[in-house]
Amino acid sequence: MRMSNANYKNLDNDSSELFSMLRVPWPKAKSEIWEDTLVKMKPRSVISFKPRSLFWQVSVAAAVVITFGLGLFMKTYTTSVQTLSAQHLSTQLPDGSSIDLNAGSEISYHPYWWMVNRKVNLKGEAFFEVEKGKKFRVESSVGITEVLGTSFNIFARNERYEVTCFTGAVRVQSVSTSNSVILHPKEKAILRTGQLEVDEVTNIEDTRAWLSNKIVFTSVLLKEVFQEIERQYSVKISVPKGLNQVYTGSFDKNESLDNILKIICRPFELIVQKSSATEYRIDKK
Template sequence: MMENHDTYLAAWFEGKMTDGELQELISAEAFAHYLKIKNTLSGMELQTPGTEGHFERIKDRLAAQPVARPRVMKLRHYFAAAASVLLFVCIGLYAFRNNTVVTGFGQQQRITLADHSEVHLAAKSSLVYANIFKFSRNLSLQGEAYFEVAKGSKFTVNTPQGTVTVLGTKFNVVASGRYFEVHCDEGRVRVASKAGTVILTPGKSVSFYENGIREWQQEIRPHSHQSQTESAFYSTPAEVVFQKIENQFGVSITYPDAVRSKGFTGAVSHTDLNKAMQSVCLPLGLTYTLSGRNKIEVTDE
């Protein structure tokens, strides 16, 4: 079947076969996939040195030689095969290129993937995924993101701290330094790290910090990405919360080493820096001082 596809695609790619003719020979799903690739390739410049010129020289040399009719048929098959090979080389180059999305201080971005899954990328985070994501649902995350995964094959999020694997679900991932947290809103989520593996169901969360594992249940609620005005924390180490504030407001926060592992539970504003700092410092018995435009010093009372 693939051999037949090669011949059809070569003719179609050379303009010798119309879209309608190709649709009669292959499935609708296959046609939609090949059409998307063809449209993409039409805007690309092949960078392989000399490929086009070399191919043209071969055609000119062969065309100049007297040949019998049967030989012409063989040459046509040769050109069809060559065009098919070139097409699939281009497809391969396109397919294995990665897309990278990076957010800056205070920025959030929504990404719609080829399989119709959505990713809500938080501030100072990065996401990397392949052009053929629909057929290989595998991506890499650094920072924080909320995922709304379309039903389908296995969907994997790789982070430096661990791996999250799902089918169709909604979940949030925080991968920040030594801290790794996953919250499940819908479906089932498998979380694996060096410290162990946990299966989450709706409303359950897990965090990995300094080789320890903590699981908890919380009320399922609209996630913070939807309002974009605050983030919620549950017994989260202060260093992770301060990192979130730094990413959101573009500031630098210093604090005593004894403060970094203190657990904070509450909400932190995305729009008001003083309100955000007060929300964290007051319940933890801390004070803070603004120094200049973007430096904050935290002290333990």
């Protein structure tokens, strides 16, 4: 059946009215949709690494690691100098300061860190002649000595600690109590039960007589006298218990050891028995 023109017209009018009533909900406004479309049309950026920049980053990191490692090496690398029994030895530090080591003594220090921190660790006895410069520090298990430029002698064995000032000024401190004193020439600091006592030295050359191969004892416990003889002559001396007497005397190291021991023992009514060429025994009468 053919539709007339009038019917077509009526249909168009009805469709127009129907579509005019139709509403399609849009999630975004036109302007927002247009902006999103433009963004999607833009070419994507490509992230690329610049080899030159990466190279410099690696180089800087490597330089930091090397510098840190070198600094740690310089700060921890240690030089040690040790003397055996019956041996004296002179050595020089990086700044020209000199140390004379008595028998059975040892020092250690950090040579590559020396200009930053002049510090020496000491076990035994040594005579120091320090060049002027930054603070110079000598540490032992019981005492600490600090100077700027001077000469002094330190005896540091077990709990016995004595410092004698020859020139300049010396600051001495107890490790256990932090008690400290300042020494001037011809003064000696002696550590007793954590406290430092200062005495005037009448004959200061006796303190470093060992540098001239002389052995000098001034009010030293008798058992410590025999210990020093052991170090100076590289022998073994067995002594009885309870030797609490003190001894004062001096000897030339070239003297016969047998004779020296007899001289030391005579005032205390002790007998010297020689077991072998390097072994002696001290007995009571």
